[in-house]
Amino acid sequence: xxxxxxxxxxxxxxxxxxxxxxxxxxxxxxxxxxxxxxxxxxxxxxxxxxxxxxxxxxxxxxxxxxxxxxxxxxxxxxxxxxxxxxxxxxxxxxxxxxxxxxxx
Amino acid sequence: xxxxxxxxxxxxxxxxxxxxxxxxxxxxxxxxxxxxxxxxxxxxxxxxxxxxxxxxxxxxxxxxxxxxxxxxxxxxxxxxxxxxxxxxxxxxxxxxxxxx
Numbered sequence: 384x385x386x387x388x389x390x391x392x393x394x395x396x397x398x399x400x401x402x403x404x405x406x407x408x409x410x411x412x413x414x415x416x417x418x419x420x421x422x423x424x425x426x427x428x429x430x431x432x433x434x435x436x437x438x439x440x441x442x443x444x445x446x447x448x449x450x451x452x453x454x455x456x457x458x459x460x461x462x463x464x465x466x467x468x469x470x471x472x473x474x475x476x477x478x479x480x481x482x483x484x485x486x487x
Numbered sequence: 488x489x490x491x492x493x494x495x496x497x498x499x500x501x502x503x504x505x506x507x508x509x510x511x512x513x514x515x516x517x518x519x520x521x522x523x524x525x526x527x528x529x530x531x532x533x534x535x536x537x538x539x540x541x542x543x544x545x546x547x548x549x550x551x552x553x554x555x556x557x558x559x560x561x562x563x564x565x566x567x568x569x570x571x572x573x574x575x576x577x578x579x580x581x582x583x584x585x586x587x
Contacts, residue, residue: 384518384519384528386530386531392518400511408503409511415496416493416534424488431520461573469523470564473562474562476525476539
């Protein structure tokens with residue numbers, strides 16, 4: 384499912400709100416979350432999970448193709464920790480089904 | 488930031504009623520959860536992808552006791568942040584999304 388698919392689905396369930404407005408709100412949700420992470424704030428969505436920014440120190444790396452040494456600067460990276468409810472929900476879905484092993 | 492604060496932001500930035508905003512916020516996370524429950528990935532452009540991964544059964548060890556344990560096959564959820572989000576966090580406004 385893509386963001387447009389998500390908007391489509393939300394719009395179906397909230398027929399009293401126009402699709403255009405739904406789109407604005409859905410976009411604003413992810414923009415607000417991005418803003419919060421940029422401020423270094425933690426986001427906690429009950430029953431879903433939490434997002435957090437982690438600081439990665441600068442380090443010396445190597446280009447695996449050429450073997451050349453490269454400097455990797457310090458950076459901030461977003462992390463998601465799945466919430467208990469969602470973790471259980473995902474795991475409870477039928478594991479043994481081979482159709483889920485593909486890239487579909 | 489919590490869901491309530493996201494609702495607040497929507498109200499402030501786009502002027503939607505808190506009731507409508509809260510309803511959409513709830514739906515958004517519910518739909519994402521339902522989709523992931525079906526094993527389907529959710530791709531939010533500019534933010535990141537939520538992907539359900541299969542983990543094979545394997546033998547593990549209780550790190551405290553050293554006792555060998557069997558870990559069943561399971562499904563886990565992973566989040567892969569988009570390049571846009573990663574760049575935004577590192578102050579790269581040219582390839583990141585321009586925020587107000």
